[in-house]
Amino acid sequence: MLKLTRKVEYALIALRHLQGKKRSQLSSTKEIAEAYHIPVELLAKTLQLMARNEIIDAVQGPLGGYRIKADFHEINMTDFIEMIEGPLGLTDCHFDTECVQANTCNIKKPINKVNKSIRAVFNNMTLADITG
């Protein structure tokens, strides 16, 4: 049904939350999870992932938490989505080679065309376009 995963949704919600804070103020996983009713552990992983990718900063220890690091205007949405939920494509056939159809498939080219159109949508969009 061509949908984004919850992890991406949670990531966006969290980023938007962080944007409402002052540059230096930290938000903990718990704080965000409770504010939006998101499972803590799952949100935690998503935040960790974003921290590893330098979208946000992580500060450990008590009084720790996360704060925005990157300039959202510079984060491409294709990259962002792929960072969180892996390769972005209409079909599997671009990633794994073992497709029984492979040789006989008559829609490889057209599917590829559509694929590009979809990717283009996200390529021409930055995180800033979404989080405001």
Place this chain on the structure above:
Amino acid sequence: MLKLTRKVEYALIALRHLQGKKRSQLSSTKEIAEAYHIPVELLAKTLQLMARNEIIDAVQGPLGGYRIKADFHEINMTDFIEMIEGPLGLTDCHFDTECVQANTCNIKKPINKVNKSIRAVFNNMTLADITG
């Protein structure tokens, strides 16, 4: 990962196959399934679905099979995909009302914007654009 279901792929492959035939010539499920290594029963259902939606014609009995009915230039891709795999959207929140986030969600609007962009891609595309 934002992908189409196999059913849609199979549908497109089948339609493309039918296009290679003369207007009056029939192709059976078995013939198509074997040509592209698609599970017969699954393809059968997809073809039946398309027949019900008057994209193709079904002829029963031995010597029966399917042939193209609709003008592919007139079939919008959004409609086609939704016909086969149901509602097309980036998130569930547009369909079911029971989302725990609902009230507190801070990304409803932005997600909706992206959603429209994606739908636009398929809206501005007909079956003919894909099957050639």
Place this chain on the structure above:
DNA sequence: ACTTTATCCGACAATATTAGTCGGATATGC
């Protein structure tokens, strides 16, 4: 030093979705 609270991380379990199967019906040409 110890306790508390935070990030960090891998492995696991539950759930939902998709893919594929099966049994039996109806239609029709021979």
Place this chain on the structure above:
DNA sequence: GCATATCCGACTAATATTGTCGGATAAAGT
């Protein structure tokens, strides 16, 4: 009537997503 086609609902299997658990490391406060 037999063979072969579409038709259709219900079922099972496979896969992917979502959520949970246990335990580690980091650092602030006492």
